[in-house]
Amino acid sequence: MKNLKKRKPFPFRFLLNRILSSKRSSFNREEMKKKMKKLKKVESFCWFNLLPEELTLNIFSRLPIKSLMKSKCVCKTWNSSISNPHFINQHLSRSPFIGNPFIIFSTTDFIIDDNPNYPKPKLSIRRNFHFVEDIGGENEEVKPLALDPVLTYLDIVGSVNGLLCFGGTSCNGDLITVYVFNPFTGESTQLPTLSSIPFESKHTLFGFGFDSDRGEYKVLRLIFHSMKECLADCIVEAEVCTLGSNSWRRIGEAPFSPYGSEACVFANGMIHCVANSIDDGDDIGIGYFDVGTEELYFDSLFPEMLPVWDENIDIGVLGGCLSVVNYSSLDFAEVWIYTDFFQKGENKEEAWTRLFQLPLDNVVSLNLMCLLKSGEILFLHNHEELVSRYPFGNDPRELGLHGMSETIHAYVHVGTLVSPIMPPQS
Structure with a gap:
């Protein structure tokens, strides 16, 4: 077993004495002495x-x-x-x-349900969730994440301000359910349920974001409708639900079709996903949803950023900025960061900055996770391991998930006390 260092208790008495003895202290010492006398009457009290x-x-x-x-x-x-x-x-x-954020990851179990009410056995997918604490630090530890069983049938579709958003088809397969949950306070709220997507809808994608001006959390749902393979014949319908409301609102059609990205990411007040333009299926870029204005638009990546193979690209957030990783090369991956978020039009090349190239081998998939306090960048490599690397360092370092034999999905999460239970909207 790992030897744990015993931490020294915080020196509350020392801190208190320093405050009381300071000549520059603005506190009324006489009042504090009276307060101490009252507290000393209690058998146990907190000096703090x-x-x-x-x-x-x-x-x-x-x-x-x-x-x-x-x-x-x-x-x-x-x-x-x-x-x-x-x-x-x-x-x-x-x-x-x-400190460093928590890394939440999930593995998948396939369960056969022999319920006699079903005409034939149903295959259900259930997920096991864990989190890595103090990732990359001396006290790094993997622990199970306690969840309501209903959430184990859903995917994590976003993490914002300490709130996790779960979405997907319910365990019986009849409804689409969305929950917002704080894993540390245990509070959760369920959004209005949705009917299953029709057969011709081949893809659905959720996003989760926050409008800082109004203090509102919103969940975005993109539904990909098509009976044909041609992207020009596709319709991507967008719906949004605000926490505290009792309904989903249709906000129109998106000018892009999501692809490649397993989940949306939130940064700078917008939800982002890797996408193709509806007008030109060969045009690869980023689809945006402005959480405040509820507008949807598409921005192309310039040629130098484009991958050799369409699927070899992923997005993430580094230091609060939208970032792109291109891993289509056999020898290295390139990481780009959006330095001027509002730069649009013909000069959009100036908005993106190439941070560095990382020498990497045997890359099938590479997900950009986060920037650690040490300056290392954390990646999910081939859905098998978490690795970190300094931008200009040598060998990558494996973190958190040692000896995992299962396919994993990982998410970055910052712990807070924010409640998902919002007052009802009129």
Whole structure:
């Protein structure tokens, strides 16, 4: 077993004495002494409560989510302070900078259901979810992710502000269900159910995003309708549902057809996916959905970015910016980043910057995950292993999933206290 280092307790008394003895301290010492006398009457009390609430919350807002959840159980005062909406937003603003994100991954089990109500046995797909904590660090550990059984039949379709969005066909195959879930608080909400897509609809894709101006979370659904192989004869219908509402709204047809990308990614207020133009099936680029304006549009990639084979491209988010990885070469992968998000038109080449080339061997698939605090970039390699590599380093480093023999799907997640339960919309 791995030897775990015993962590030293946080020196609360030392911190308190420093504050009390400081000549520059603006706190009223007499009031604090009176408060200490009252607290000493209690058999056990927390020295941390002697600090001003503003300072206490400032310290709490810098803690990782698991430490914060434990702190809620210490006393009613802490639980109340940490549950305050103002504090939740304060912690949310700092959460991307508190250590490395969690990496959630899933494997798949195929289950045969011999229910006598069915005319013949049905094949169901159930997923096993785990998460990697402290990815790449000294305390890296893989743990199971506790979920409601209904979520194990669905796919993760997005992670925004600590909320996971699950979507897909229900276990009985009759309805399409979507849930939004916070894995650390255990809160979840179900969106209005959808009827199964018709036979001629060959593909459906979900996306999850946040409108920071209105404070609204939205789920996008793209439905690919076609009876023909020609892309020009396709119709991609878009629907959206806002958390707190009781219905899905049709917002029109998308000017692009998603392909290649297993899931959409969210960055800069927009949901993105790799796509082809509806007008020109050979035109490869990025499909966009503006979460605030609910507009859909398509932007082509310029020739230098295009892969040799259409499917050898993936998108992700690095440092909050949309990024593209092209792994069509047998010897290396190229990573590009969108540095000027609002650069459009003929000068769009100026919006993209090639970060680096990574020498890689035996690449069948390569998913761009995230940028680690160490400066390494994390990839999912061939749906088998998580590897990290410095942009200008040597050999890649295998992380998190050692000796996995199953096909895996991985997702980046930042832990927060944000609740998925929104007030009803009128």
